[in-house]
């Protein structure tokens with residue numbers, strides 16, 4: 268199939284993009300990397316009358332340190348997660364997740380802002396926003412605001428950014444030397460969307476877990492924090508008993524929906540297996 272005819276507008280500033288969207292309402296879509304939007308157009312799952320290209324907005328580019336935060340511009344491509352030294356140093360969980368996102372051709376174009384704005388519950392980066400306690404900067408008609416990832420993902424493909432608002436940057440608290448990360452996913456083939464995926468970031472002291480954030484993807488309508496599992500491993504050393512307690516706690520953290528592909532009980536089982544592996548690895552480096 269081919270996309271329905273649409274017109275195209277290139278924006279050079281955030282205000283230009285917001286104005287163009289406001290004057291076209293529901294008929295407009297921002298386009299960033301196009302790696303999700305273009306297939307949706309081609310399949311006619313979406314048929315906007317106008318695309319507003321945000322790729323030439325300079326302000327949306329670049330990775331910079333801002334005090335205790337790392338600012339990652341919305342247009343930062345997935346492939347830059349693998350090459351940008353500031354990401355490796357101050358947001359290593361994003362670096363660890365990036366090779367699992369699709370394939371190189373898609374990573375060359377897809378953007379962090381696009382992935383977070385789309386909020387596909389099977390995507391790696393939105394869930395990593397939760398594990399990192401990141402904040403998402405949104406520009407809209409009433410100005411700019413920053414929303415914690417915990418409040419950003421509302422429902423399936425629904426976020427705190429209203430239609431017509433632009434995700435401008437992601438702010439990640441800078442990684443500290445007493446922190447550790449782990450990431451992995453289970454997929455039928457490398458590059459496929461995961462059956463279940465998980466990333467975590469822990470703060471450690473003398474081998475003890477002082478605090479931890481564990482986030483799953485592909486387990487429901489939204490990326491999901493495993494708060495009971497976090498509680499089960501916080502405050503002590505990671506040993507077999509704590510790992511088993513965290514795995515059992517997933518019963519109350521996750522409620523995978525019915526699906527033809529993977530029954531909920533199997534997805535929960537896979538999540539437990541994955542959590543056990545990741546906590547085992549974390550215990551070795553804590």
Ligand SMILES: Cc1cc2nc3c(=O)[nH]c(=O)nc-3n(C[C@H](O)[C@H](O)[C@H](O)COP(=O)(O)OP(=O)(O)OC[C@H]3O[C@@H](n4cnc5c(N)ncnc54)[C@H](O)[C@@H]3O)c2cc1C
Nearest residue numbers: 297299300301302303304369377378380381382384390434
């Ligand atoms: C074959 C294939 C496999 C894939 N596999 C994976 C995978 O394993 N894991 C994964 O995470 N992703 C995967 N993707 C999706 C890919 O990562 C996308 O790039 C990403 O989800 C969206 O980023 P984008 O920049 O391409 O956004 P676009 O496609 O340009 O836009 C997506 C949506 O977000 C909106 N949008 C974009 N940027 C902004 C912004 N700054 N502010 C507000 N709204 C915005 C657009 O209007 C649109 O509605 C795959 C894609 C394909 C085609």
